Every structure is written in C-alpha cells, then in structure tokens.
Amino acid sequence: MESPYVIIIGTGIMLIMAMFIVLFVMYYQRKQIEQQMRVKDMEAEFQRKLLEVSMASTEAERRRIAQDLHDDIGALLSVTKLTFNALYGQLGSKDQAERLAKQVREALDETISHVRRISRELVPTTLERFGLPAALQEFAAKSISSHTVRITFGYSGDENIRLEPKVELMLYRVAQELINNALKHSGGTNVHVQLSLPPETFGLVVEDNGHGFNLQEAHTRPSPGLGLDSIEGRLRVINGKINYETGPQKGCRAVVELRQLVLYEKAKKRDVEKAQ
Amino acid sequence: MLERFIAITADFSIIIPFIYLLFKGKIPLTISDKLIYVYIVLTLIRNIASFVTMMLGVYNIYLYNWYNLLSFGIIAALYFQILNNLYFKMLVIAALILLIAIAFIDYRTLLNVRTTEFNRFSFNASGCFTILFILFFLYELIRKLQVKKLTEYPLFWFSSGALLYYSGTIFPYIFIQYTFNNLANRDLYWIIDAVLSIVLSVFLCFSIRHMKHQKTV
Structure with a gap:
C-alpha cells in the first residue's frame, strides 16, 4: 500500500x-x-x-x-x-x-x-317550492298521522336561504331515511328533528328516545339493514358527514353536517361560470 | 490532540442514545426496537470496557473482535425478523454461519486476550453483509410502501446510520493489514471510524425518538 x-x-x-x-x-x-x-x-x-x-x-x-x-x-x-x-x-x-x-x-x-x-x-314538490324546513315539516306531520310516535320539528336560521337543489334533495332523503329508521326500529315514543340553517352553520339532527343500536353491528348487518350505507353514500355526494351518538338503551342522535355549504345563488353563479 | 478528542467523543457518543432511551420511559417496544436497544447497550459496554482497559494499559483488541461478531448477530436478527422474504431469511442465516467460519480462520485474534491484531476477515465480511441487508431492506421499503413517513420510522434511521458507518469503514477494513493491524497507521484510520461512530450515534438518537408500535415491512 x-x-x-x-x-x-x-x-x-x-x-x-x-x-x-x-x-x-x-x-x-x-x-x-x-x-x-x-x-x-x-x-x-x-x-x-x-x-x-x-x-x-x-x-x-x-x-x-x-x-x-x-x-x-x-x-x-x-x-x-x-x-x-x-x-x-x-x-x-x-x-x-x-x-x-x-x-x-x-x-x-x-x-x-x-x-x-x-x-x-x-x-317532494314542497321541497322544490318552499325549501327544506317546509318539506321536513310536512314530512314529519304526515308521519305523525300514520304512526303512534310523537314527532316534533324545529329549525333555526333563515328559512328563505336556499341550498343547492341537489344538496337539499339529498338532505331531505337522508332525513326521510333517519326518521323512518326512528319510527320503524327505535321502539321509542318521541322523535325530534332539528334543523339549523344558514347564516348559522348548517346542521340536521334527528334524535329519538328508543333503545338505540350498536353502530358496528348495524354496519355489518346484511340487507335489509338500517340503510346507513345509503345515508353515508348520499352524504358523500354532497360533501357531508354523519355522526351517530348511540348505544344499547341510549336512544339515538344522528347529526348531519356539511363540510362545505354552497347556497343556491352561489351555486347558480358557479354553474354559469362553468358553462362560460 | 484533536484525534484523541474525537476518539473519546466517539467512545462516549453512544451514551446519548442510551440515556435518551432511558428518558423515554416505558414505551411499548417492538422486537426491532428491542434489538436496536440491545445493539446500543452492547456498543456502550464495548466502549466502556475498551476505555477502561486502555486506561489500565490492558490489551483490548479482542473486545473489538468479539463485538464485531456479536453486533453482526444482532443486526442479522434485526433484519431477519423484519423482512418476510424467505430467500432473504436464508441469506441472513447463511451469512451468519459464514461470518463465524470466516472469523475463526483468524482464531488467535478471538481466543488470545493479548492479541494486538484485528481479525483480518470478519470486519470486511460483516461490513459487506450488513450493507447487503440494509440495501435489501431499503429496497423492500420503497417496493412495498407500507411506511407512510420514512422519517418517523425508527428502523429507517438505524439503517441509514448503519449504512453510513459500514460504508465508510469498509474501505479501511479491506486493507486492515495496512490500516488497523499496523500500529504506525492505526491512529490515521481510527479517526474515520470515530467520526462515523458519532454519526451513527446521532442516527440512533433519531431512531429512538420515533420508537413506538410500527408495522413490519
């Protein structure tokens, strides 16, 4: 070396x-x-x-x-x-x-x-003409007449502010599914639907005083289940999410939120811009 | 003077990852984390023992020769359990057996406590095999993509540090007869080993920093 x-x-x-x-x-x-x-x-x-x-x-x-x-x-x-x-x-x-x-x-x-x-x-023609609060109120009223369960509906915010039609329709279907689930499966005596509209943050809550359910089991249950997949699928389309606060003998509180809120006027403007 | 300072710093640099691990308290260590821990402890024992024997003027080269074999055993076990490729596992076992056989060619350096020579072949062989294991491990990392953030993966830090250390020291070890087994040249090349030992200790600190339950590759 x-x-x-x-x-x-x-x-x-x-x-x-x-x-x-x-x-x-x-x-x-x-x-x-x-x-x-x-x-x-x-x-x-x-x-x-x-x-x-x-x-x-x-x-x-x-x-x-x-x-x-x-x-x-x-x-x-x-x-x-x-x-x-x-x-x-x-x-x-x-x-x-x-x-x-x-x-x-x-x-x-x-x-x-x-x-x-x-x-x-x-x-839902009421939804198209008068918006989500009116349509949900109508749906709740109709559901009362055909069930023994007491359904109450409340909302806060400006009822004249309209969301994108697609979003409104999806939210209406989700609310329908949640109310039907509460009526059919919860075994409770009260169902309350609460809607928070813009200009406050948007939120839809459906809660009942029934026997609740095991969320994991409900997700794995074979069809026909509670339609949770369908609800989540609809919400995914409109960038929304749902949280369930439930458990055996604890009732159920379903909270729907939107990650991004697009009002009807803005949506129209966006569509026009897209078309141009 | 500077060379001596670097050599002492290198000897004691392994204390930093050791203390860091003690300070982390009780964390649920995976098998690979435990093996890294054992590697750190073994290196610390070697460094303390060699420092004490050096101060006492006692021969200590055989410590390095045995440490080389034992540390390679830990590294082999580490990559053996982390990689699921059957051929690789066979290669690890074969490398371990081969290294022991190679080391005993120069058996006097292992059995004679008064030896003044480093084992001529085992340093080269262990360095080459370790580099091979690490390269295979890194290849599997980028092939399987199971680790989302490499910089938060303890074994990646260990492997990077070990790759730098063994790559940097392999060349002086190839010419071990001229470098480390030649007393006149030993200090010249010892500094390379010392600097790279400090680098390895730094990488070991990063490895410990990210120790928690991790998926295997």
Missing part, C-alpha cells in the same frame, strides 16, 4: 454513495406515496361521481313515474270519475244501483288520493 489517500478517497466515495442511496430512498418513497394518494383520491372521486350519477338517475326515474302517475293515470281517473258522476245522475233511484254506484265512487276517490300521495312522495 503506497498511499493512504487511496483509502481515504475510497472511503469518501463509499460515503457519498451511501448518502445518495439514503436520500434517493427518501425521495423515491415520498414520490411513490404521493402518487398512491393521488390514485386513491381519484378512485374516491370516481366513486363519488358514480354515486352521484346513480342517485341523479334514480331521482329522474322517480320524477318520470310521478309525472306519469299525475298526468296520465291521475287524469284518466279524474275523467272516469266525472263520467261516472254523469252516469250516476241518470241511474234513477233504484236502491241497489245507487249503493253500487256509491261504492264505485268511493273506490275512485280513494284511488285518486292514493295516486296523488304516491306522486307527491316520489317527488
């Missing part, structure tokens, strides 16, 4: 290589993780879009059926009723004919009111 510099230079080269390897691993790993995150985000976004399209098509189908029921079958039934009324006027006073005619007229009235109800339930 002639010169110690050979060893020192060799050591230096080895150290530089080692440092390069460590730095390369750190850099490469970070890049790979970032890419993995991007792919995951894209997948989540794709799933969200898919869910949105699927729900939009369901709503469109509901709207079409409601339209058909209202315009075709409803109109036909009304015409039939009018025709029958005209016929009834010419029946004379034979008792049996009169009794049968009365029965037919009652059946027609009932069918017409059923068609109207189904049509209204398929597309």
